[in-house]
Amino acid sequence: MSDGEKIAMLDQLEQSGLGWFWASDADGNLTYLSAAIAERLDVPLDELIGQLLSTTFAPIEGEGRTKSLSLMLGARKAFSGFAVRAAKRPEGAVLRLAGQPAFNGKKFAGFRGTGADITDEYHREEETARLAKFDSLTGLSNRHRMAQMIDGTLTAFKQAKRNCAIMMLDLDRFKQVNDTLGHAAGDELLKQVSDRLQRSIERECEIGRLGGDEFQVMIPDLDDRGELGEIAMKIIDMLKQPYSLDDGRCVIGASVGIAIAPHDGVTRDEVVRSADLALYAAKNGGRGQYRFFSGELENEAIFRRRLEEDLGEAVREDQLFLKYQPMVDAKTKGVCALEAHICWMHSQRGEIDEQEFASILDGASQVIEVGNWAIAEACRQASDWPESVRVAVNVPVPLFGSSDFVDQVAAALQNADMAANRLELEISEAVFFGDTNSVDRTLAQLFKLGVRLTLDEFGSGYSSLAYLRRAPFDSIKIDENLIEEAERREGDELGLIKAIVALAGALEMDTIANGIESSALLSSLEECHVRFVQGPLFAEPMKRDVVETELIGDAWKIEPSGDRTKRARRRTVFRKIQVIHDDHSYEVTLRNLSKTGALIQGLADVPKGTQFVVDLGGGQLAVATVIRTNGDTQGLEFEQQLIDDGSGGLCTRNRVSPYALASAGAPLAALSQGDYKAMPGGMLGQGGSIPQFGYANTVNSEAA
Template structure:
């Protein structure tokens, strides 16, 4: 259709007055100029929706020859930009024979081309529908701005991952839908360890770059379908639908932790961080999104408190554990006043002759309810506490008093938290501690982290100079974890460099590059006449490698775990203490009580027994009399954890069980079943949601138990035979 025909349908009944003086030729010329300017385009289609007119400028704009467009259905020439891909929307609008405006489309042949906005009005010959006439405009810039605005509303601008709002929506909608379908969904909460240290030492630009690299590693490390989000700061969240296998989830969590602790390179420097992961699974750990996320949060809290760099599954006792933990933090001040804190000492040994040269002080807490809180857990409680200055000062005073009783050849090392170093009166407190204990200053080593250098430069330099003048030995702690600037070593009178434990661990896993870096640190220290210390050493292989690199002093489980003051004094009676390195001394895992009551089910009866021993492949139970070999039990470990087991040994009231499916690590030194019985299945069978109680289970379905109505086959052994064991 020529433009004249288009106009006849559009303005054929033009208005009276001044405009009527304009000829059709002038009108055509004006509209032609408008088309060519790109400010407005025109289109028309017949009653069947086929294009009868299209401004040449539109064809040129979408880079498709005009001849290929005329006569084609308008709905196949242009498709909706709707994210749902509803390409028939334009057909529906034309078929409704009603005016429309502001409809965003793209070229079907050039989907990566410009975005156009179409408006149209139906044309009638009398009462008979004759087609559409309309206009178009290029709105690409506006569309992309709106698209970016919408994207920013859903995705994190720094990492490109889903943001907090989108993750909340995704988890809520998924778990709601899965609840009706009785499907599982896992949620992981992830927090970076030592990220604040990177921000403090390398600056926020490096922190931002690190977060981008973390996001990339997360996407690469999780190979199953999932949604990954950054909630803000250094906190991330992962949703994995249709997964409740805790063996697989634990493997994913460890893969994430392992990948994230590999060294990072930024323009500002090299850094090493870690990660802790908390895992919860719907519906076992919550049947709605808020409950599941809260459970994952509690699991993350437990993972961080357990020493960081680990994962933890949610379990029912974590809530009480978290509440007790908060009480511990609140009661820390009283612990100092009531003299509940005490020191243990970890030997720092000469790599050359295996003589103990120093003892590093670790703070522990003898709690009246909890018992001994070891150095790792106490450090996590103290971190960020308002009591850190008071506790740190106390530790220096105690360490000096103890060291005064040791041979002169042995020094004491104390870690100095950044807030304590920056506190008014710190130098005076050190001087007073030495004076009161009558300890020569050179027998006190203060371990200071790089983070202190990001305080007031004048204050830092003045404090270090005063300590040096006093004669105290200074160690630069955690070297290699952050900026590790040579400027620190030029500015400060350090006597030793302590290589970061994470760097030592990496040397064991990837010895080529990391050992090269350690050699460089040793060479640097040698040039500056400083000692080098490596800690966290567990294997003889790593010991030999570090010794070959020239590391002078070492500490870690290969020598000894932290020991009591009494043990130190006993070992130092002969003035020297030598310890031969041994790879048999593995770092002690946290001991978890296994001696507890559980239920075992046979046929349709449940029996209470004592669980004496638990391994991945089996268990030792006590309490039932004369159970024959080959008997099958369903072992209820609590929380829907049911394990099918066969009796392979039986002696009086004690039975050895072999599990049909091995247990898996629970992330905290314990064991758990791969899968749990769904709360929905337990509820439908008439059982409690959280655990199975003693009683009749003939209503249970799923083939776990036999038919009801039988008599219990096993009697209980006399309590005296096993409860006293």
Template sequence: MAWVPLKGFLAKSGLRSGGAFGAASTHTSSALSDTEKLAMLDELEQSGLGWFWASDAQGNITYLSAAIADRIEVPLIEILGQPLSNMFVCADRDGRSKSLSLMLGAHKSFSGIAVRAEKRPEGAVLRLSGRPAFNGEKFAGFRGTGSDITDEFFREEETVRLAKYDSLTGLSNRYRMKHRIESTLTAFKAAKRNCAVMMLDLDKFKHVNDTLGHAAGDELLKQVADRLQRSLEVECEIGRLGGDEFQVMIPDKDDRGELGEIALKVITMLRQPYSLEEGRCVIGASIGIAIAPHDGVNADDVVRSADLALYAAKNGGRGQYRFFSGELENEALFRRRLEENLGVAVQEEQLFLKFEPMVSAEDGTVRALETHICWMHDQRGEIDEEEFALILDGSSQVVEVGTWAIREACRHAAQWPDTIRLAVNIPVALFAHDGFVDAVAEALEQADLAAHRLELEISEAVFFGDANAVDRTLAQLFKLGVRLTLDEFGSGYSSLAYLRRAPFDTIKIDEALVSEAEQHDSKELGLIRAIVALAGALEMDTIANGIETTEMFARLKECGVKHMQGPIFSDPVTSDVVETELVGELWKIAPSGDRMKRAKRRTVFRKIQVIHDDHSYEVTLRNLSRSGALIQGLSDVPKGTQFVVDLGGGQLAVATVIRTNGDTQGLEFEQSLVDDGSGGLCTRNRVSPYALASAGTPLAALSQGNYNAMQGGLLGQGAGSIPQFGYAAPTRHDAA
């Protein structure tokens, strides 16, 4: 049917002023004639305020306002005679609306359906309404109206998108992630499937915001989101929960070896340098990992477990991942108690200092010693300098502890040769304290220590505060005569303005920059050369921190760095060692590659269960490695005996005795252990809570107990077997 004006179509269809477009009754009086009514409808159609369409009984388009064809950019001649359901498709991207063909096939009125032209899926959006027309009892097709709702549709679509997605990064937002995790875990619980949740927090992001501005921080978050999406090459859902906190859900993944590799890849990618319009920066990331149903059955429990693991990763030194275990909650509580008890530790003299040598790159002579605070806790034992720094960072006792450290360090330094300087790291809270300068002056006076022998290491974070107060404090310190070091220079948010504002004597190159220079190309070395040149121009010394290899030492020396420190020279040592080394001639330390920075080891001298057949034995775990373990406590165990080693928390490792000596057996694991992200080891997989549930136990997260009571025995043997091995008499070491 060729297009005809609305007036002709109405006349031809016999509807005239009745039907879908006319008056409800021919008996209704009107001041307008039929001709005037049709003219008014023509004007309405041409104005765009009202559009019309019609179809025959087969659903083919018999009439369409020319304005509609123009709006959807499809020639009218290509539309007329075509099925309406072929020409238009529902505009709802999520597919929630019923299909147009189903509604037309029902021969019932409809309204408000949003459609797009099938040939122009990204074009205008129309809202169609229609009602069936009948010739007597016979269905004659549809008559309807349309309107352009493109702007309204996209506004609503954007509103819906913003309700689910983060407007800055385009990742899922907190609401969507919560809904996705809840719905996924509910479905996976019924299907007995696993699901991992990662909580990710950026390290040092706040410094970027504070130094380069919020615009730089926003751009950095966009780049982080992009790197996250590129580094996660598995099916997953990635979300930004707000600030610098991200969340990742990985379905059907419970292998902690694979999850650890994924986390390590993410951490490695995120700590690569970023280029922003405002400058170059380097940040890091910490990750906590929990797995459902092992670490929680419902969404709240799993996310809480991942949060605890993230907290542990950050407290463990940042830039690492950590799997959840039932011990973490106790660790978190214990750490909070430690923070609360710092004041008592100072009063009861539980704190003590260790000193790390700063060595001349030229001749290996120790020129200064940097102080580190440690804590001899009555329950925990020695808390080393790294862990103590993390405890102090979150404590309200920073000023009290920092003041004590300056006083105690000066007391020790007074006993050293005059050629040895003392370096003390100054927390931001202590620097900003009103009595800080007076405390430094008092410490020098009490120890009778020359001011130039005290070197205060100040990070760039102190400049985030009140500029006048900062400048006033720096001027007072300069007048006092102490040396000043700008700490962590080159960490990605350094500013030359700091060097102009403060009378620094030394620039300390950030450890992260040194690490990057060791692992990657020469760009970082070029930056280090530039820092050395800058320091030389300003008549300042340079010191590099965290040197671990002789190769890096040689490169930094070639760059012109004057002083260095790190494991290649010495770990922090006690005051007794310092006093012994400083007796007589100069203390010299040659760099040695044999000094490796040792990863922290978890205590392995503990009681565990080993299972043979279905009988469980309690033994002492003496040693643990990736490939095996050393146990003690059983006698008459022949080589070749197979055990299941229960390391707790659902961690079962099948092992074979490869050597035996009295009450001690060396075991070789069938499957190697993997890193747990914090310097320890764990099994790839754990006992499935679904398996425990099938044996009669309620479905729940794994406890920290042993798992030797599963129905039928862990090795599939029948119950009631007789123990084959006896317990050996405890040695004096065991009794300890």
């Protein structure tokens, strides 16, 4: 084959795209480039010839690969597999280059090489790599990438002694929307949740969707629980705003668990587990809450599982009892009905209130047994009330779907000898997710029985007009989330409530608004013509004897008595703690606790102005000054206010750093629940000074 034939063959090969070629001189300048390469890169050939190879082509993986290419050319060694783009067209075609050093005798003469177009292959690989790291629905990091990032961050931060917060999020009522509207609507909702979540955190963070309706957030260099609580509350507030989907409007919520490394764990497994326990506690405490991890949460989780196991025994041994919350006529303020709430007098835990009991019962195997008991007991007690007062009982979805539900209701009415229209059953729209024929049959039987039916939590998920047209409801109970939004943003939300009232009126149904906490909100609801109202503004759930006392005599009326929020669920404050003064630690009794101070008892002769470090346990140290003293009791004022812990309690913004403990020789580990009176820094010195304060007789007698 002649040289001309060889050149012609190479030209044909280049034009076909099966083979492209390039060459450089000893200085790395391009001396030859296939015209097809320049055309594919969309750069004129004359702008490429004579340019340095290392600056003409930009490796797609950034600066590190540019240096590698330069070093490879400088080392005069063969290379292959370099994926590059034209530096002038960074979004253009992708090439894979290979090169071989050329020598003229022993003198280096440059490189000779080939190129191949791998644009399509590169994009396929890039998409595969993206899908391996990111959630295909929301674009957030997926479970695998979040695990890698948290692992890498905590490993690096451990060496640098830096903090890192992990949040676990779970959506409330998402399944209800997903089941009602279908997975397409659920997917759209998750996209909107993702967008809101990213907008709600205005600092460096990594957000991931772990699957389903579970999300995770990593926030580096943040251990201030005050700031973390504000972020969590902002997330909760943003996610509970109404969503507009193609198939309708819905309202959901979110619960958040928070853990901080290294306080709550050093490794990813430890910190994520701590955040999971905090999330579990937040969900059990009610919807729309956040919780910080503490060492006692694990015991709470174990005890809760035991409570769930003890439910059957609670029914058989008469440990359950009912409290009643009045439902008031908005115009007359007369009590027209009392809503029954189930409570539990536990032999070890004491009274478990209606809110906590509802979270225990949710999903428990005894839900049908407990639900039947509640209806029977409510009818039995209400049979002694005036005939003008009804009793309302919530019906869990599993109970509504049980085969003998209607028979159980009929038996409860018969045994109590009570008129059926005095029993009001509150039914969630979630019952409509079941078999349509079965649901319609049960509703028809209840209607025939004569009980009143209320559609509960209307507006909490996907509130369909079809429910109201199909079912013989007497009233609609507006979801508390809509009521809360009406108080915060009067315009749109009040308009929605007016529309619900108008709809109910057209269908000859009453409306009920629950959770009313302020006089202003009550006035707004009255203007919307809501007929029945209930909430803390009128009364909290009360025991049977209080109800029966109020029902004696004339008709029971309750006037709203000042703005009152729901009763905060608080942990017991009456407990032993340590206070530190100079180089001594004293055990005292904590009588009460507020954001600004505390009341302690047990020390004698403590003058005003004395400074203590109050050890609240779990690494929580608060500097405080005695501002009043009376015998063995001192009032303390904190130097820095405590903050909400997300569950009705209080905690310090910051805690003892495990890094400080480690620097003194202790192993780096999550904080224990013990006291920190001997922490590094000399709270308790080694000297033998005499304690300045002695114990009062009350402490000695208690200790004895």
